[in-house]
Amino acid sequence: MSYVELKNICKKYKGNDKNSVTDFNLEIEEKEFIAFVGPSGCGKSTTLRMIAGFEDITSGDLLIGGSRMNETAPADRGISMVFQNYALYPHMTVEKNISYGLKNMKVPSAEIQRKVDWAVEILGLEEYRYRKPKNLSGGQRQRVALGRAIVKNQKLFLMDEPLSNLDTKLRVSMRNEISKLHRSLGSTTIYVTHDQVEAMTMADRIVIMKDGVVQQVGKPMELYEHPINKFVAGFIGSPQMNFYDVKVDGEGIVFSDGKKMKLPDAVKGKLQGYDHVVMGIRGEDIKLDSSNMEVYAECRQKAVIDNTEIMGNENNLYFQFGGITSVARVSKYEVSQVGDEIDFVFMPHKMHFFDAKTELAITADV
Ligand SMILES: Nc1ncnc2c1ncn2[C@@H]1O[C@H](COP(=O)(O)OP(=O)(O)O)[C@@H](O)[C@H]1O
Numbered sequence: 001m002s003y004v005e006l007k008n009i010c011k012k013y014k015g016n017d018k019n020s021v022t023d024f025n026l027e028i029e030e031k032e033f034i035a036f037v038g039p040s041g042c043g044k045s046t047t048l049r050m051i052a053g054f055e056d057i058t059s060g061d062l063l064i065g066g067s068r069m070n071e072t073a074p075a076d077r078g079i080s081m082v083f084q085n086y087a088l089y090p091h092m093t094v095e096k097n098i099s100y101g102l103k104n105m106k107v108p109s110a111e112i113q114r115k116v117d118w119a120v121e122i123l124g125l126e127e128y129r130y131r132k133p134k135n136l137s138g139g140q141r142q143r144v145a146l147g148r149a150i151v152k153n154q155k156l157f158l159m160d161e162p163l164s165n166l167d168t169k170l171r172v173s174m175r176n177e178i179s180k181l182h183r184s185l186g187s188t189t190i191y192v193t194h195d196q197v198e199a200m201t202m203a204d205r206i207v208i209m210k211d212g213v214v215q216q217v218g219k220p221m222e223l224y225e226h227p228i229n230k231f232v233a234g235f236i237g238s239p240q241m242n243f244y245d246v247k248v249d250g251e252g253i254v255f256s257d258g259k260k261m262k263l264p265d266a267v268k269g270k271l272q273g274y275d276h277v278v279m280g281i282r283g284e285d286i287k288l289d290s291s292n293m294e295v296y297a298e299c300r301q302k303a304v305i306d307n308t309e310i311m312g313n314e315n316n317l318y319f320q321f322g323g324i325t326s327v328a329r330v331s332k333y334e335v336s337q338v339g340d341e342i343d344f345v346f347m348p349h350k351m352h353f354f355d356a357k358t359e360l361a362i363t364a365d366v
């Protein structure tokens with residue numbers, strides 16, 4: 001049995017004429033780490049707050065541990081939550097901040113001490129134990145906020161953009177710490193983020209949302225390799241997937257700038273019955289030609305590099321092709337310069353095709 005279940009959950013705020021969340025369905029297994037991801041305003045926080053009990057559920061059913069929780073008070077749902085704008089008590093030490101909630105819950109003081117010792121240890125806060133928040137760095141404060149939540153030892157852990165206020169480097173290290181923490185605590189976790197990298201790197205499964213509607217639920221690589229529509233394809237992965245409006249002809253596809261590309265039969269077969277589609281291809285699936293790509297000679301194209309991004313570990317090469325600014329991701333050893341004319345091979349089996357009207361994926365990868 002799944003631990004958390006959302007059945008046709010909808011939310012319509014008073015005074016808002018549109019639904020903020022529509023027909024949200026999801027089953028979450030015990031100990032799973034789920035990420036809700038999507039652009040700002042897509043309904044992630046609203047959904048999380050309905051699970052926590054801080055927002056009323058307009059319609060649908062919420063089950064936690066098999067019991068309907070729609071009307072249950074937040075304190076009785078067995079959850080602890082970390083917000084983006086967590087407020088620590090400025091006049092209290094780290095230790096007091098962490099123990100405060102437990103005191104309110106009337107936990108015996110010996111147990112409080114034991115839990116605080118454990119949290120301080122696991123979060124690496126030992127040497128800051130008697131400091132006040134103003135004397136801590138952003139990352140240390142964030143760890144205190146996590147500490148406050150984990151000592152409650154609840155089965156369900158909810159986090160709403162907990163790392164958004166941290167700088168990039170700290171975000172990466174906290175990302176790791178939260179993943180490790182999740183493994184050692186084993187609590188079921190729902191993590192809200194607008195950052196697809198956080199979702200990809202941390203989650204067992206990702207729920208990707210747009211305009212209050214779940215687009216796709218799946219493991220990170222399922223979403224990456226088999227996006228169900230153009231939105232998911234474009235949201236997951238950086239740099240963004242290249243999208244081309246193409247016409248389908250007997251041999252393959254014709255780009256809007258008139259360039260033609262023959263496709264192998266297996267790929268062409270997916271396009272039967274279509275005369276106009278969107279072709280998507282990720283930057284790493286556009287290869288700088290080398291002779292061993294002869295097998296894909298039909299998909300070789302010439303282009304002139306008009307910008308480069310040297311990332312250190314790899315390079316992004318930009319060029320005008322097929323009516324758009326395209327990007328190829330190549331290895332750091334494949335150095336090219338602006339103005340170079342290069343042969344690129346579009347790996348045909350890595351192309352994604354989307355219905356031009358519905359934007360739904362036409363077929364999966366072969
Ligand atoms: N209290 C509210 N009253 C009316 N509309 C709201 C309220 N809170 C959020 N919304 C709207 O609901 C939608 C989803 O918001 P939210 O869940 O905060 O998105 P996210 O967390 O994904 O950025 C947005 O369009 C937002 O403007």
Ligand SMILES: [Mg+2]
Pocket residue numbers: 044045046
């Ligand atoms: Mg939000």
